[in-house]
Amino acid sequence: LAFIDESFQAPNQNPDSFYLITAAVIPKDQVLEVRKQLRILARGASWHTTESARSEAGRLQIQQLASYLARHCKPVIVVIDQIPESDRNAEAARAQAIRALLIELAQQHMYLTGTVVYEKRIPGYMQTHDEMIFKSIANGQNDANRLNVIGLSTKKEPLLWAPDIICWAYRQAYMGRNTTFFDELAKVASVIHLGQAGQKSTQSH
Numbered sequence: 001l002a003f004i005d006e007s008f009q010a011p012n013q014n015p016d017s018f019y020l021i022t023a024a025v026i027p028k029d030q031v032l033e034v035r036k037q038l039r040i041l042a043r044g045a046s047w048h049t050t051e052s053a054r055s056e057a058g059r060l061q062i063q064q065l066a067s068y069l070a071r072h073c074k075p076v077i078v079v080i081d082q083i084p085e086s087d088r089n090a091e092a093a094r095a096q097a098i099r100a101l102l103i104e105l106a107q108q109h110m111y112l113t114g115t116v117v118y119e120k121r122i123p124g125y126m127q128t129h130d131e132m133i134f135k136s137i138a139n140g141q142n143d144a145n146r147l148n149v150i151g152l153s154t155k156k157e158p159l160l161w162a163p164d165i166i167c168w169a170y171r172q173a174y175m176g177r178n179t180t181f182f183d184e185l186a187k188v189a190s191v192i193h194l195g196q197a198g199q200k201s202t203q204s205h
Contacts, residue, residue, distance in 0.1 A: 001025070001026055001028055001031055001110075001114065001115050001116075001117065001159075002023040002024065002025045002026075002076075002105050002109070002110060002114065002115070002116045002117070003023065003024045003026070003116075003117045003118075003157075003159045003160050003162055003163050004021060004022060004023045004024075004098075004101065004116060004117070004118045004119075004163050005021070005022055005118075005119055005160060005163035005164045005166075005167050006019070006020060006021040006022070006094065006097070006167060007020045007022075007167045007168065007170075007171045008020060008083075008090050008093065008094075010083065010087075010088065010089050010090035010093075011083055011084070011085045011086075011087060011088050011090070012088040012089060015085075017082060017083040017090065017093075018079065018080060018081055018082065018083065018174070019079070019080040019083055019090055019093040019094065019096075019097050020077060020078070020079055020080075020097075020167055020170060020171060020174065021077070021078050021094075021097040021098060021101050021167075022075060022076070022077045022078075022163040022166045022167040022170065023075070023076040023077075023101055023105055023109075023116070023163060024069065024073045024074075024075060024159070024162035024163045024166055025073055025074040025075075025076060025105065025109045025110065026072070026073045026074075026159065026162070030072060031159065034072050034073065034159065034162070035158050035159050037068060037072075038065070038068075038158045038159065038161055038162065039158055041061065041064055041065050041068060042061065042065065042158070042161060043061070046154075046155065047154075047158070047161045047164070048154075048164065049062060049161075049164050049165050049167075049168035049169075050168060053168065059181075062165060062168070062169070062181055063180070063181060065161075065165050066165055066166070066169050066181050066182070066184060066185055067184050069162055069165060069166060069185065070184035070185045070187065070188055073162060074109060074188060074189075074190070075163075075166045075170075075185050075188065075189040075190070076101065076104060076105060076108075076109060076189070076190045076192075077166070077167075077170055077189060077190070077191045077192065078097045078100045078101045078104065078192045078194060079174070079191060079192065079193045079194065080093050080096065080097055080193075080194050081193060081194075091129055094129075094133070095129075095133045095136075096194065097194070098130075098133050098134075098137075099133070099136075099137055099142075099144075100192065100194055101192075102116065102137055102144035102147055102149075103142055103143050103144045104190070104192055105144065105147070106142075106143040106144040106146075106147055107143050108190070109190075110147070112143065112146050112147070113146050113147070113148065114147055114148070115147070115148045115149075115150060116147050116148070116149045116150070117149075117150050117151075117152055117157060117159070117160065118130070118149065118150070118151055118152075118160075119151070119152065119153065119154055119160050120151035120152060120153055127151070130151070134149045137149075166185055166189075168181070169181035169182040169185055170182050170185070170189075170191075173186075
């Protein structure tokens with residue numbers, strides 16, 4: 001199974017834009033144990049990495065969670081290093097990144113009929129756009145068209161905390177803020193950088 005989340009800086013927020021989307025690939029027979037351990041390490045029924053990072057205790061928790069995930073999942077990260085200025089809210093970049101991630105998962109990390117879980121967005125335009133992205137992939141001629149894609153809330157599925165943690169940790173390293181949170185994850189992660197025309201370059205560990 002794969003659980004996905006994203007982090008980005010859109011052109012209407014900052015000219016130095018980017019889009020990151022992360023999958024935490026977890027073997028089916030370990031899903032229940034990983035979910036249980038995430039709840040224990042997060043010490044609660046809810047989690048959001050950005051909020052936790054505001055305190056020293058929270059940052060220590062993030063380090064512990066990142067270390068655990070480095071041992072129990074395979075992180076796969078797709079990076080768009082620069083979003084065209086015309087894509088002001090980064091929705092086109094999102095579609096490109098999701099498509100690249102799902103194809104990478106189907107080709108390299110999962111069964112072709114595996115399950116991918118993503119965090120549902122706000123009902124309305126955003127969620128409708130996501131449904132259009134996944135429908136286009138399912139109806140297209142690509143290796144990801146048989147994946148089973150499900151949208152859930154992080155309140156209902158703690159395993160969605162995993163890509164949130166990985167994405168936050170990678171963003172800190174990517175922006176040159178702090179590499180320590182991603183150090184252990186970097187040893188097992190696959191990072192794919194997409195070029196302007198969708199070409200990819202891959203770093204695997």
